[in-house]
Every structure is written in C-alpha cells, then in structure tokens.
Amino acid sequence: MKISKVTIKDVAREAGVSISTVSNALNGVDVLHPDTKEHVLKVAKRLNYIPNLNGKNLKSSATKVIGLFITSLKGPYYDQLVDAISKECEKFGYELNIFITKNDRTALSNILGKRVDGAIISNEFIDEMDVLALEKAEIPIVFIDRERVSKTSASVVFDSYKGGQDVARYLINLGHKNIGYIRGYDHLYDDIERYAGFRATLEEAGIGFNEENLLVGYFEEDASFSAVKAFVKSGKELPDAIVAANDLSAIGCIKALKSEGILVPKDISIISFDNIDLSEYFSPPLTTVNNPIIRLGKLTVESLLGIIQGKTEGKLEKLQGSLVVRDSCSLNKNVLIR
Amino acid sequence: MKISKVTIKDVAREAGVSISTVSNALNGVDVLHPDTKEHVLKVAKRLNYIPNLNGKNLKSSATKVIGLFITSLKGPYYDQLVDAISKECEKFGYELNIFITKNDRTALSNILGKRVDGAIISNEFIDEMDVLALEKAEIPIVFIDRERVSKTSASVVFDSYKGGQDVARYLINLGHKNIGYIRGYDHLYDDIERYAGFRATLEEAGIGFNEENLLVGYFEEDASFSAVKAFVKSGKELPDAIVAANDLSAIGCIKALKSEGILVPKDISIISFDNIDLSEYFSPPLTTVNNPIIRLGKLTVESLLGIIQGKTEGKLEKLQGSLVVRDSCSLNKNVLIR
DNA sequence: GCCTTAGATTAAAACGTTTTTATTATTTCC
DNA sequence: GGAAATAATAAAAACGTTTTAATCTAAGGC
Structure with missing residues (x-):
C-alpha cells in the first residue's frame, strides 16, 4: 500500500557510494571530489530524494x-x-x-x-x-x-502601561471626568497593563473611577457591541468618554452606541489601542494609541x-x-x- | 553549556526498568502490570520527561x-x-x-x-x-x-466560476453594459475562475468587454486603490459598473473613487466576492458573493x-x-x- | 512435581540521518 | 623509493524512539 520512500541508502546504492558520501555531498561538506559530489547530487535529484527530517533532526539537532x-x-x-x-x-x-x-x-x-x-x-x-x-x-x-x-x-x-497613561491623560485634558473602560481579558499582559496605567493616571489626577462603568469586551468587536448595548439599555448614566482595550472593541462599542442613536464623538468620546488599519477609515476615524x-x-x-x-x-x-x-x-x- | 535533556533512558534508569517498559507505559500499550505502569508514569512526571518527537516520528511515522x-x-x-x-x-x-x-x-x-x-x-x-x-x-x-x-x-x-456568472448576470439585469473588472492574481484558481465565469456570461448575453477596463488589484486594498486612482486620473471613460475580484479590492476601489469625487453606487456600481465581515459595515455596504x-x-x-x-x-x-x-x-x- | 501457558519484562533491531573514526589510494618529500 | 602527509571514501557509532522477538517468572493442568 504505502509507497516505499526513497532514502539516503537508495541514493547511495544507486550512485555506488557510501551513505556518508551522500550525506556529505548533500550538505555541502567540502571534502569530496567535485566529480563524485556532482554525480551524487545528480542521482539524488533523479530519484527525487528528500531527506527525512526526523532522522536528520534526531542527529544534528539544528532544525533551522x-x-x-x-x-x-x-x-x-x-x-x-x-x-x-x-x-x-x-x-x-x-x-x-x-x-x-x-x-x-x-x-x-x-x-x-x-x-x-x-x-x-x-x-x-x-x-x-x-x-x-x-x-x-x-x-x-x-x-x-x-x-x-x-x-x-x-x-x-x-x-501598554504607558499607553494606558497616555489615553487617560488625553481624555483628562479634554475635560472628561466620568470615564468608562472596556477591558479585554484580565489575564493578558496588555490588558492588565493598559488598565493599570489608566487607573493610576486617573488616581494621580484625583479623578474617581466608577466600577459600574467597567465593561468587558474580550478584545472583540461583537462582544464589545453586546456589552455596550446592554449597558445603554440598562438606562445607566452614560460616561463622557470610554477607553476600549483595543480598536476592535472601540468599533463594536461605537456601532452599539450608533444603533442606540448616540453619536461619537458628539455625545461621547471613544479612544482605544493598536491603530490597526481599519481604525483609519472607520467612521469616525479612531483616536488610538499606535502599537508598533x-x-x-x-x-x-x-x-x-x-x-x-x-x-x-x-x-x-x-x-x-x-x-x-x-x-x-x-x-x-x-x-x-x- | 546545553543542559542535558532527559530521555527515555533516564526515565528507565530512574524507575529501574527497561526502556521498552517505559515506552509501553507512556503509550498506553496495555501489557504492563498496573503497578509498574503507574510507577513509571510517576517517575516520568517527576523528571519532567518529554519525548523527543524526532526519535518518536522516525520510528512510528504517525505524527498526529x-x-x-x-x-x-x-x-x-x-x-x-x-x-x-x-x-x-x-x-x-x-x-x-x-x-x-x-x-x-x-x-x-x-x-x-x-x-x-x-x-x-x-x-x-x-x-x-x-x-x-x-x-x-x-x-x-x-x-x-x-x-x-x-x-x-x-x-x-x-x-468561483459560478460566482463570476452570478455577478455578471446581476449587473446585466441592472442594465449595465459597460463593465470593468479588477483582477487579483491571474495564476490563482479563484481569480481565473471568477474572471472566466464573468467573461463567459457577458459573451452569452452578447455584451462586449473593453480590455481597457481590466485592472489588476492583487486581491489587496492598496493595490486596487492605486490602480483605480490611476485609471480615473488617466481621463478614460468610466465604466457603469466594476467587478472586483474580492471585497478588499472593492474597498480599495471605492476609496479611490470617493477620493476623486465619484460616488458609489450613484455614479458607478461595484460588486465583489467573499463577503468578509468588513463588507457589511463598510460604507456603502458591499453587494458581494458569499463565500462559505x-x-x-x-x-x-x-x-x-x-x-x-x-x-x-x-x-x-x-x-x-x-x-x-x-x-x-x-x-x-x-x-x-x- | 513436571510441562505448558500466560503474564510481565527486557534485549535487540530498526527507523534515517550525521558525524567521528577508520581505511585506502594518492601525492609529496628528502 | 620508502615514509609521511594528504586526499578521498567508507565503516561504524550515535541520536531517541517504537516494536518485534526473546527471556524470565509465576500460574495452571494433569
């Protein structure tokens, strides 16, 4: 059933040399007579020899x-x-x-x-x-x-910590005091750092954070959409601005707001992280922290x-x-x- | 320098059994005394044994x-x-x-x-x-x-051939006769088929295709943007409609048109393939062939x-x-x- | 109690390479 | 022209596994 695979042995036999010679020819170890090398290479090619990587890596553990x-x-x-x-x-x-x-x-x-x-x-x-x-x-x-x-x-x-500080400062400078936040996953480095930087900056500025305005969007558009939609429907007071853990969340958020007749940035400001391509031509174009x-x-x-x-x-x-x-x-x- | 990796031999020595026993224990070959099996497994775990996949796959070539x-x-x-x-x-x-x-x-x-x-x-x-x-x-x-x-x-x-037929028929039914096309890569199956289906349908309907209206966008937004921009700048007569080889091309195309003051779909119709998520909330939302x-x-x-x-x-x-x-x-x- | 069988374990071969060491053939040197 | 050095090739060991065949031990059967 299984077609027998051509191995280095086959090449050696066919070329009338030892397997070490074949190996050396193939791996460019410059110790062979040019004629034998050429001959072996030709035979290997004719037989469509392809080395078994398991055998190869087993011995010389550089896999490249x-x-x-x-x-x-x-x-x-x-x-x-x-x-x-x-x-x-x-x-x-x-x-x-x-x-x-x-x-x-x-x-x-x-x-x-x-x-x-x-x-x-x-x-x-x-x-x-x-x-x-x-x-x-x-x-x-x-x-x-x-x-x-x-x-x-x-x-x-x-x-990301610095990023969190930056968005917080920017929003504060715009006069916002009641700021919401849409987190991603709270076990992820970037999410933790962004949020920590944000909170620390708020604190430094003597601005409080209302835990009711902390949503979770899992770095995804859909989840953020749902979270924001639910928030608005709940009738709670809307914050002046929302920080989204990434651009995708911001997009979901904005779409949810839009669907409820709330306009960005007129009624509420949204800021996020990453600066993905999409953030430029989304409507409105997103203010975001560029991630290199x-x-x-x-x-x-x-x-x-x-x-x-x-x-x-x-x-x-x-x-x-x-x-x-x-x-x-x-x-x-x-x-x-x- | 390199820390010596723990092999099956180490596990065998430490557990006081042969390597075949270790192998059997690890691979669930049910031939061992339950006690030995358990013992071996415990030792393997304690030593943090992880099998070398090259050795493994060399012998039993099912890699999973x-x-x-x-x-x-x-x-x-x-x-x-x-x-x-x-x-x-x-x-x-x-x-x-x-x-x-x-x-x-x-x-x-x-x-x-x-x-x-x-x-x-x-x-x-x-x-x-x-x-x-x-x-x-x-x-x-x-x-x-x-x-x-x-x-x-x-x-x-x-x-994709059928897709090409579908878009052509749709545009023809809307009354379009002068239709342009933005190809992707002409060595790619989907590109070839889409274009072929499109051309065949035009021909069946007795509608000609002006080769001057054939652009290339490499399935990318940027390349399509440039191609369309150049086309408009050249002053050539604009077609009534353009088929783009995928949604991304359509988006680039529409952005280029927009930047030249040409409106979609008022001035020109654009249709494409794939129905990526973005196509729904791009402005205007794209008419496109859903790709499952x-x-x-x-x-x-x-x-x-x-x-x-x-x-x-x-x-x-x-x-x-x-x-x-x-x-x-x-x-x-x-x-x-x- | 001896012989067979089953159960448990091990020894050894095999997988396909690379690499180290050994062998042979050729050249160089004086 | 023989020893030593060099060049070219080959043989054999090793890499870490799985698997087949072999061994050993204990259990049954009579």
Whole structure:
C-alpha cells in the first residue's frame, strides 16, 4: 500500500557510494571530489530524494525552524504581527512554523521535543512552571506576552502601561471626568497593563473611577457591541468618554452606541489601542494609541536569532507607542459651556 | 553549556526498568502490570520527561499533526479560513501546523520529510511536477486552490466560476453594459475562475468587454486603490459598473473613487466576492458573493482526516456561494432614463 | 512435581540521518 | 623509493524512539 520512500541508502546504492558520501555531498561538506559530489547530487535529484527530517533532526539537532506559539491568529493585530515575524524569519533563512494552541502541552512538547530551534511565545496559557522548565532547558525563547528574561529567554513587549497613561491623560485634558473602560481579558499582559496605567493616571489626577462603568469586551468587536448595548439599555448614566482595550472593541462599542442613536464623538468620546488599519477609515476615524506591531515582530525575531546563534543573551525590550489623534474624541461639553 | 535533556533512558534508569517498559507505559500499550505502569508514569512526571518527537516520528511515522501550507495569512479571508481549519483539527485531536511559504521546497520537504501525517495546500507555488510527486508518494493531501484528485488527494474549492456568472448576470439585469473588472492574481484558481465565469456570461448575453477596463488589484486594498486612482486620473471613460475580484479590492476601489469625487453606487456600481465581515459595515455596504469559508475549512479537514484514516478516497468538492445584495450597486442611469 | 501457558519484562533491531573514526589510494618529500 | 602527509571514501557509532522477538517468572493442568 504505502509507497516505499526513497532514502539516503537508495541514493547511495544507486550512485555506488557510501551513505556518508551522500550525506556529505548533500550538505555541502567540502571534502569530496567535485566529480563524485556532482554525480551524487545528480542521482539524488533523479530519484527525487528528500531527506527525512526526523532522522536528520534526531542527529544534528539544528532544525533551522523557529516556532510561533500563539493562541489565535484572528484579527488585524495578529495579521500584522505574524506577517512581520514571517518575513523576518525568511530574511534570515529560517523556516517559521506556527502553532495555534490554547493548550500549553502542545507547545511544551513541540519545543522540548526538539522540532524547533527556538520559539516565539504569545500564549498566556503556558504557565509559570512550564516557562521555568523551558528556561531550565536553555531553549531560546522570546515572549511577547509577558516580561520574562533569562540567559536564553527574552521579552519584547509593547509598553501598554504607558499607553494606558497616555489615553487617560488625553481624555483628562479634554475635560472628561466620568470615564468608562472596556477591558479585554484580565489575564493578558496588555490588558492588565493598559488598565493599570489608566487607573493610576486617573488616581494621580484625583479623578474617581466608577466600577459600574467597567465593561468587558474580550478584545472583540461583537462582544464589545453586546456589552455596550446592554449597558445603554440598562438606562445607566452614560460616561463622557470610554477607553476600549483595543480598536476592535472601540468599533463594536461605537456601532452599539450608533444603533442606540448616540453619536461619537458628539455625545461621547471613544479612544482605544493598536491603530490597526481599519481604525483609519472607520467612521469616525479612531483616536488610538499606535502599537508598533511590525517593529515588534522584527525585533522579536532578531532577538531570538541572536540567542539561537549564541550572540546575545535574553533581555527585555519595551516598545513605545504614540497617540494618533483622529476624530473619535472631543472636548467635554460641560467644559465648553463653563 | 546545553543542559542535558532527559530521555527515555533516564526515565528507565530512574524507575529501574527497561526502556521498552517505559515506552509501553507512556503509550498506553496495555501489557504492563498496573503497578509498574503507574510507577513509571510517576517517575516520568517527576523528571519532567518529554519525548523527543524526532526519535518518536522516525520510528512510528504517525505524527498526529496536519500541515497547512499557505502563501499568506493576511486579510480577513485567511483569518476565517485558518480559524475554521484550526478548530476542526483540534476537534479531532490533531495538531495543526501552519507554514507560510511561497517557496515550494519547504512544503515538499516538510511533507515528504514526514513531519506531518497529511497536508492542506493553498499554495499556488507548488507546481504540477511536485504535486505529482506528492500523489505518487501517496501522502494524504487536500488542495483548496486547485482541482486535483487522486486516491490520496482531494480538493475542496469554492465555485468561483459560478460566482463570476452570478455577478455578471446581476449587473446585466441592472442594465449595465459597460463593465470593468479588477483582477487579483491571474495564476490563482479563484481569480481565473471568477474572471472566466464573468467573461463567459457577458459573451452569452452578447455584451462586449473593453480590455481597457481590466485592472489588476492583487486581491489587496492598496493595490486596487492605486490602480483605480490611476485609471480615473488617466481621463478614460468610466465604466457603469466594476467587478472586483474580492471585497478588499472593492474597498480599495471605492476609496479611490470617493477620493476623486465619484460616488458609489450613484455614479458607478461595484460588486465583489467573499463577503468578509468588513463588507457589511463598510460604507456603502458591499453587494458581494458569499463565500462559505468556514464550511470550506471544515470540509477540508474532514476530507483530509478521511483519507489519513483510510476511510475515504480523494474527491472533488465544489462549494456554492450566493449573492448578498447590499448597497454598492444600483440600476444603470441610462436604463432609468429610457 | 513436571510441562505448558500466560503474564510481565527486557534485549535487540530498526527507523534515517550525521558525524567521528577508520581505511585506502594518492601525492609529496628528502 | 620508502615514509609521511594528504586526499578521498567508507565503516561504524550515535541520536531517541517504537516494536518485534526473546527471556524470565509465576500460574495452571494433569
């Protein structure tokens, strides 16, 4: 049934040489007579020989592949991130291998199971203990969802805390005092940091936060839509402004408001994070904190390759964003009147 | 430097049994005394043993992973597709492993190099000869970018030809005669089929096509924007309607027109393919052909697993879409006047 | 109590490579 | 022209598993 696969042995037999010679010819170890090398290569090609990677990686454990372990690829944020990472890997001659997984075991088993030379991890489900195991095994890793540094593991993150501060300050400067917040997932680095920065800044400014105005949108458009819709329907007093944990949430939020006849930014200001492409041509164009996703992706790969090649040790890099002002926020009406 | 990895041998030594016993215990081969099994498992856990996948797959070549070989993940279309595929794999206990590659060699080498049990291929760069090699090797494969069937390879495609016919008929019924077209990539199945269906329908209706109205937008928003912008700037007579090869192209097209003061659908009708989420809330909401992406993804995985498990042979499945009428098309003004 | 059988475990072969070491053939040196 | 160095190739060990075949021990059968 199963067609017998052509192995290095077959090539050796067909070419009339030993398997070591074939291996050397194929891997460019410059020790062979040019004629034999050429001959072997020709035979290998004729037989359509393709090396078994399991055999190969079993012996010489450099796979030349880096693994990206991520919980989801959905949405424009990951689009950009993955694209940047992929391009950068290609540039350096590494293969990228993406694993979508919420299950930390598949990550562990693929990383420690030596299918990759190094890993990029954006997977909050890998818990502290497993991270420790990875560090102990001294496998090159870059985290983009947590701050974690060792000799062989680095972190590249967006300075979300600073982002949270920025949006809070911006809204405060516009005269807003009653500010709501739509969180994403409260176990995610970016969500935690953004919210923390926001709250801290409010506190510094002596402005209170009404816990009733804290919604949850799971970084998604639909969930945010529902949450906001429900809030409005409940008849509670609307805040002057709302911070959304990411642009997608802001979009869901604005759509919900719109469906209830509430206008942005006239009746309420909305501000968010990421600056995805869509935020520019959504109506209204979103005021948002630019997240340098592409640079983050590039740096991640560079950092990882540095560790893999033994050139650098793990370190923490925190990338700064900047506020992109568009049309979704306006001065507080009360301030205007005053 | 490199920390020595714990292998099955270490577990065996520590547990005071042979490596075969460890292997049997770990893989649930029911031949061991329950007590030994339990003991071995406990030791393995204590040592944090994780099997080397290369060693494992070298011997017993069932990897329980399926590979997705795809040229790009960018854009909402692939978002949905990959998400559907991923969920379906998980459902059946298979690991999904995504390779972004324009380079057919990495695909070939990973598939024939036995890192996967089967492959889903959406990669036009894999040429006919290599496809033949894959079929000859009898490796389970499902193509979603071409029609190709053998005992171990299947195809699941969207009926793009029919889609092309549908949009053409719809525009003709609205009274349009001078119709333009924005193609994607003319080596891609969906692009070829859509355009062919469109042209054939025009011909049947006795309506000519002006080759000057054929633009190229590479399935992207930006490229389409530029192409349309250039067309308008050139001063050529605008068609009554334009078919865009996908929604993203339509969006770029509409934005370009808008920037030149041309209104959709008042001045010109735009129709496209895919029905991505965005098409609903873009302004104007797009009239487009619904592409059952999620069903396509599910069917792909089911089909592949059927082949892997030897239950089914390869077959061709062609999924039908349907026109979703929104606001980007209108009756031809000339018809109205008449 | 001996022989067979079943149950439990182990030893050894195999998977397809790379790499280290060994072998053979050729050249260089004086 | 023989020893030593060099070049070219091959043999064998190793990587970490699974699996097949072999061994050992205890249990039954008579």
